Amino acid sequence: MPHAKRATSSATILSGADVRTGLDSAVLQQAVLDHLYYSLGRLPAVATPANYYRALALAIRDRLQQRWIRTSETYFERGRKLACYLSAEFLLGPHLGNNLLNLGLEQAAREALTALGQDLDAILDCEPEPGLGNGGLGRLAACYLDSLATLQYPAIGYGIRYEFGIFAQEIRDGWQTERTDKWLSGGNPWEIAKPDIAYEVKWGGHTERYIDDDGAERRRWVPYRVVRGIAYDTPIQGYGVDTCNTLRLWSAEAAESFDFQAFNTGDYFQAVDAKLRSETITKVLYPNDEPAIGKRLRLAQQYFFVTCSLQDMLRILDLAGGAIEQFAEHFAVQLNDTHPSIGVAELMRLLIDERGLDWDAAWTITVATFGYTNHTLLPEALETWPLPLFREVLPRHLEIIYEINRRFLDEVRACFPDDSARVARMSLIGEAGEKQVRMAHLACVGSHAINGVAALHSELLKASVLSDFHALWPERFSNKTNGVTPRRFLALANPGLRALLDETLGASWPVDLGRLRELESHIDDPAFRERWRAVKHANKQRLADYVQAHTGIVLDPDWLFDIQVKRIHEYKRQHLNLLHIVTLYQRLKTYPAFSFPPRAFLFGGKAAPGYFTAKRIIKLINAVAETINADPEVNGRLKVAFVPNFSVKNAQLIYPAADLSEQISTAGKEASGTGNMKFMLNGALTIGTLDGANVEMRDEVGAENFFLFGRTADEVARLQGEGYRPADYLAGDDELKAVMELIGSGHFSGGDSEVFRPLVENLTQSDPFLVLADYAAYVACQEGVSAAWADQEQWTRMSIINCARGGKFSSDRAIAEYAREIWGLQSVPIQV
Ligand SMILES: *Cc1c(COP(=O)(O)O)cnc(C)c1O
DSSP states (O other), rough: OOOOSSEEEOOHTTTTTEEEEEEEEHHHHHHHHIIIIIIOOGGGGGGOHHHHHHHHHHHHHHHHHHHHHHHHHHHHHHHHHHHEEEEEEEEEOSSSSHHHHHHOHHHHHHHHHHTTOOOOHHHHHTOOEEOOOOOHHHHHHHHHHHHHHHTOOOEEEEOOOOOOOOSEEEEEEEEEEEEEETTTOOOOOOOEEEEEEEEEEEOOOOOEEEEEEEEEEEEEEOEEEEEEEEEEEEEEEOOOSSEEEEEEEEEEEEEGGGHHHHHHTTTTTHHHHHHHHHHHGGGGGOOOSSOOOHHHHHHHHHHHHHHHHHHHHHHHHHHOOOGGGGGGHHHHEESSSSSSHHHHHHHHHIIIIITOOOHHHHHHHHHHEEEEEEEOOOOOGGEEEEEEHHHOOHHHHHHHHHHHHHHHHHHHHHHHHHHHHHHHHHHHOOSSSEEEEEEEEHHHOOSSSESSSSHHHHHHHTTTTTTTHHOOOOEEEEEEOOOOOIIIIIIIOHHHHHHHHHHHHHHTTOGGGGGGGGGGTTTOHHHHHHHHHHHHHHHHHHHHHHHHHHHOOOOOTTTTEEESOOOOOGGGTTHHHHHHHHHHHHHHHHOOOOOOOEEEEEEEEOOOTTTTTHHHHHHHHHHHHHHHHHHHTTOOOOOOEEEOOOHHHHHHGGGGGGGGGEEEETTSSOOOOOOHHOOOOOOOEEESSOTTHHHHHHHOOOOOGSEEEEEOHOOOOOOOHHOOHHHHHHHHHHHHHHHHHHHHTTTTTOOSSTTHHHHIIIIIIOOOTTTHHHHHHHHHHHHHHHHHHHHHHHHHHHHHHHTTTGGGGGGGHHHHHHHHIIIOOOOOOOOO
16 A cells, blocks of 8 residues: 655654653653643642542553554555454443553552552552443453454454443442443543544435436435534553554534534524534443334434444545555454444445445445444344334435345345245345334345354354345354453453463463463462462452442352352343342251352342343342341351442452352353353353353363253253243242242342232243243252362362363454454554
8 A cells, every 4th residue: 555655753753752651660650740740730749549540541641652653654554454343332441450461561550659659559440441332242342452452453443432331330229220421521541532533424314316427327415414423542552562553432523514504593502402412422322232222313323433434444545545446455344243234335325425436346345345243143132223214314325225135135036036035034124014124134235254253153143043144145154252351351350360370371371372271280289279279269358358348248258259240131040040049048048957168149230221120130139138148047158249330340350259150041042251251261160051152161171160051052942932831840849939939928028029029920921031941950050069169179170270271262362263264354563
């Protein structure tokens, strides 16, 4: 790719700028003082920990700057393919600790702050978390950014700069309440606004026909409204390398010129009102991990960030002097679920309407550019838009989608003659009831690659929701099992284990996670096992302190820590876990001599604000916790705690403290899971079903090191096909029956027999996720867990093996597969 010569290079600007770039603790200390004074206007004598946080963050951002600019400069000069990860969510977690780790600056920062009379851990704790995602899908995007930078791949993340991220959860009287997340209120030292990188976003209106200068017939979109998207860039520093990639988040602003009409007629307040309406587009993240059906604002958010991102790619291509026909050689665009799938129609619009390409050329480029990652099989979670809404918001895109569909259905008819049912099933427009635009179908038709996120999930995709697409284009399908970054979720979250791994394996394991295998040669060394247990014990004490500070509940780190943290969802079956707890409680109350190793059950997770069943499950967890924790007949062997506001920040305390990881979704419902991997890498054993990536984890670790229970995906489908009757399971199991009656009686709710009635009725009458069908197997499997825990030496061996065989689940492995098999991406080393 040709490039303009720069007048000044990074090197000439930076000579002698030590206080901005120096890496030793004395210079860092000076840099913090400089920022306190010059950027915050504070003297050390009056500076708060939050001020120190901000000053240190700015000092660290300075140290990223040279790498960041050099990285962009190098990508531009080398002109290699750029991976563009489009995601409506990035659940990043705090930046400071991660950047210190990736730059190798933790020790220097700690010394610098100590010299200033501050404690680094207290300073790190001041960072509000950028919670720009709901859960697994957004966290996956964040892990992938970390791996892309660490593996030195040219890449950019594109998303939305929500002013309010995922709500903060508080527990009042056992119920979830939501508080708005004002993560930007103290300023965001990590981002740099780039107001000169801004694009127009059209909205509504109509389309019209016109004849261009060459006499060709064309379409023009005449919008009702125009807003502007402004770029805010955040550095994504790789671990142990000089690559520093960019996360570019778009923020909506009023397009001033457009409202001049209102100014001219003197209606100043109408103009201001339009400005406010424009800016609502990026106000708030939808707090749901399923689509909010038919929400105009959500469609606006999706189109807004996708068009800004695609226009940005065109600008980059133009700057480099690349030909528009070469677009797909310059950019590989990955769609993280269907949220950005309007990109298929938008790239067609940009290429045809704005760049003058003909349909066939534009279509070839579009399909070569996009890849689509599917994250769910749940039919209610597949995004569709009511046709009238879609037409009102994006009239030109609807025309384009009709034309894509016309040509696509011709292809289907050619491959499968006389199969009108298939044509109806595959159409981009659903005709059953109210007409709908089917976004998953648009994503499939417009992408050369379609992947699921775990082996089982990819197989189920091909056999169920996308089976027609698989029959047409089997070559487009592949699997890319999810992964998690070992930097944040092992090295940063578990410093005790990091030290032991560094000492045992040397320093390269964070970028070569397969090396964890070498731990296995130490499992028969009692001294090593003792150290392994000491690390886990310290992590449990750290979590116990946190739980006591936030809930008042006191936990004993000698007990088995049994943990389930994830979004609250019926398919994830937190209520199955509860039924086991109530079973133990009931046994203890009935037979006081009943004996098992003491266990602390911990839960955490947010419920979508409108998901009433999930909220009632939270209430039941807290009600059971309150009853058990206050009862001296049982609280010497059982404790239950709900950790409020599960987030990346407290996740880093929780995963490393687990002995047992609960991964108990109804088989076939969890696409992959990534929490399961974080627990495993931190040495927890898993109790789980054959669902999502659990299947591959068990393959890696061996059946003897995994607590498996429950019906398989096939058995679940069969049972539901035959007509599942939960009452049969109730009738055949007196203990289960007693447990359900106890919950229904008001025993855990101060005699109130109404509050949990909806949950009891849900389980006993319909039980859509087969909780009762798997109950007996689960309880029996938990007895196996207790028996295994009784042999601490053997448990420790199993814990070490779980960590040792977790290397496959590094996001580095996943990203290397995407780069090679979907994106055709080459790494580009950066030299500062
Ligand atoms: C990893 C993670 C998730 C996903 O957890 P699952 O158990 O895979 O559902 C959700 N939220 C946070 C904060 C996480 O770190």
